[in-house]
Amino acid sequence: MAHSHLAEMLDLDADVLHEFHRDVITWVGSVTPARSRIIDLGAGTGTGALALARQLPDAEVVAVDVSESMLEHLRHKASALGVADRIHTVQADLDQLWPPLSPADLVWASASLHHMADPGRALTQALATLRPGGALVVTELDSFPRFLPDEAGAALEDRCHDALAEIRAEAGMHMGEDWGARLAEAGFIVEAERHFDIALQPPLPAATGRYAQVSLQRMRHGLDGRLDAGDLAALDALAAGVPGRDDLTVRATRTVWLARRPEESQVPQ
Numbered sequence: 099m100a101h102s103h104l105a106e107m108l109d110l111d112a113d114v115l116h117e118f119h120r121d122v123i124t125w126v127g128s129v130t131p132a133r134s135r136i137i138d139l140g141a142g143t144g145t146g147a148l149a150l151a152r153q154l155p156d157a158e159v160v161a162v163d164v165s166e167s168m169l170e171h172l173r174h175k176a177s178a179l180g181v182a183d184r185i186h187t188v189q190a191d192l193d194q195l196w197p198p199l200s201p202a203d204l205v206w207a208s209a210s211l212h213h214m215a216d217p218g219r220a221l222t223q224a225l226a227t228l229r230p231g232g233a234l235v236v237t238e239l240d241s242f243p244r245f246l247p248d249e250a251g252a253a254l255e256d257r258c259h260d261a262l263a264e265i266r267a268e269a270g271m272h273m274g275e276d277w278g279a280r281l282a283e284a285g286f287i288v289e290a291e292r293h294f295d296i297a298l299q300p301p302l303p304a305a306t307g308r309y310a311q312v313s314l315q316r317m318r319h320g321l322d323g324r325l326d327a328g329d330l331a332a333l334d335a336l337a338a339g340v341p342g343r344d345d346l347t348v349r350a351t352r353t354v355w356l357a358r359r360p361e362e363s364q365v366p367q
């Protein structure tokens with residue numbers, strides 16, 4: 099899928115799932131010092147970086163992404179929201195040796211760790227980037243949201259999700275990992291794991307139809323040869339029609355882990 103569609107999908111996600119994002123930011127803001135240095139790993143269009151900057155008006159945020167066009171989009175949004183003076187962007191491939199980012203009070207990684215070739219190595223570098231006692235917040239998801247309310251549509255969505263899960267597993271993507279265990283292995287103390295079951299019913303925000311369309315098109319990308327021709331044609335027709343529908347639902351799950359780098363006194367000698 100074109101990169102601009104991913105950027106649009108991330109912005110639509112922030113809009114349609116705003117209650118989930120608000121709940122997580124309020125929680126994380128309540129356990130983060132006001133004058134924090136925050137690093138957003140795989141920041142995308144800045145859903146986390148911008149919300150954290152607004153929640154913590156004395157914080158400074160460094161948004162890191164491999165994609166310069168994502169970061170450019172993020173900088174435009176930061177200017178429009180009046181927080182550009184506290185948001186810095188760093189273009190870097192987090193699968194390589196990281197640029198100097200420390201010392202951080204909070205490292206935020208939303209839907210980005212599963213993209214890393216070696217998430218364990220990324221977590222080790224995240225630990226080193228944090229001050230002792232600093233927090234890492236990881237959000238991960240199992241799949242795209244589901245939108246279709248009727249039985250036949252939901253069954254087609256299920257077949258698409260199953261095929262995508264196979265493709266991701268074959269490609270070695272790290273979706274569905276036990277991130278709590280990975281965090282502990284990397285040397286973090288896991289303080290909380292919160293599971294969010296999102297189930298939105300109509301009437302939904304106006305952006306929902308477009309969010310469903312971009313998500314279905316993104317799923318469709320790569321499914322050639324993985325579903326039969328009838329399913330692919332049905333998926334194309336559904337994707338074309340969803341912006342005009344008012345019966346869509348949004349069903350999604352997200353899990354958020356809050357972990358800390360141990361204080362010096364907690365590190366075994």
Ligand SMILES: C[S@@+](CC[C@H](N)C(=O)[O-])C[C@H]1O[C@@H](n2cnc3c(N)ncnc32)[C@H](O)[C@@H]1O
Nearest residue numbers: 140141142163164165191192193208209210213
């Ligand atoms: C699914 S998006 C999530 C964006 C954002 N964190 C959010 O929650 O909306 C994943 C982001 O990770 C970035 N990314 C993927 N692999 C990366 C890497 N190796 N180094 C840095 N960024 C990476 C992508 O460019 C993309 O912006």
